[in-house]
Amino acid sequence: SQQGEEDPQALSIQEGENATMNCSYKTSINNLQWYRQNSGRGLVHLILIRSNEREKHSGRLRVTLDTSKKSSSLLITASRAADTASYFCATPTGANSKLTFGKGITLSVRP
Amino acid sequence: SAVISQKPSRDICQRGTSLTIQCQVDSQVTMMFWYRQQPGQSLTLIATANQGSEATYESGFVIDKFPISRPNLTFSTLTVSNMSPEDSSIYLCSASAGGNQPQHFGDGTRLSIL
Numbered sequence: 001s002q003q004g005e006e007d008p009q010a011l012s013i014q015e016g017e018n019a020t021m022n023c024s025y026k027t028s029i030n031n032l033q034w035y036r037q038n039s040g041r042g043l044v045h046l047i048l049i050r051s052n053e054r055e056k057h058s059g060r061l062r063v064t065l066d067t068s069k070k071s072s073s074l075l076i077t078a079s080r081a082a083d084t085a086s087y088f089c090a091t092p093t094g095a096n097s098k099l100t101f102g103k104g105i106t107l108s109v110r111p
Numbered sequence: 112s113a114v115i116s117q118k119p120s121r122d123i124c125q126r127g128t129s130l131t132i133q134c135q136v137d138s139q140v141t142m143m144f145w146y147r148q149q150p151g152q153s154l155t156l157i158a159t160a161n162q163g164s165e166a167t168y169e170s171g172f173v174i175d176k177f178p179i180s181r182p183n184l185t186f187s188t189l190t191v192s193n194m195s196p197e198d199s200s201i202y203l204c205s206a207s208a209g210g211n212q213p214q215h216f217g218d219g220t221r222l223s224i225l
Contacts, residue, residue: 033214042115042216043154043216045112090154090214096142097207098159099205101154101155104153
């Protein structure tokens with residue numbers, strides 16, 4: 001079963017608007033990671049937030065983590081057409097920290 | 112962060128044949144993994160590539176179908192054997208220093224089987 005579940009599944013916004021994506025997970029975690037995948041390409045690591053962190057920033061990205069609710073959010077501010085991609089949350093499990101991915105969110109940013 | 116080179120980037124193969132995908136990391140890493148991403152789907156872990164020993168496979172994946180090698184800390188291969196159209200997917204390699212370190216991915220191999 002999926003460890004991470006994102007919502008919404010698809011999001012379409014206008015350039016300049018903010019995009020908020022949510023992820024829920026089921027078991028306790030050491031960290032949660034967000035990735036971006038442009039069409040047909042590999043995954044790009046965006047942010048890793050540790051279980052003892054509540055918020056983290058990287059440029060136009062802001063990630064929050066609420067371990068009591070087992071949820072995380074990714075906020076992209078002032079979106080650009082180049083932000084159009086699929087976004088995945090993933091959590092490591094097991095001794096080897098293998099990642100379990102959510103189903104992903106398809107973000108479309110209209111110019 | 113580690114840079115991961117994966118090749119080939121894409122291939123079209125005949126059913127019944129096998130293809131080996133290579134993954135090279137530019138630095139020594141603790142963990143290497145192979146994932147499959149079927150069309151329109153999320154990523155599913157195939158196996159953890161263990162250096163110098165047999166890979167650890169996830170449920171639903173077997174060594175005869177997906178043999179994996181990892182001869183050293185920077186290189187791994189995945190072979191997709193006796194391919195069928197159902198094996199048409201993107202195959203991705205990732206690497207991590209382990210612990211609370213992120214995984215970094217190659218660009219993937221887009222495989223189509225006719």
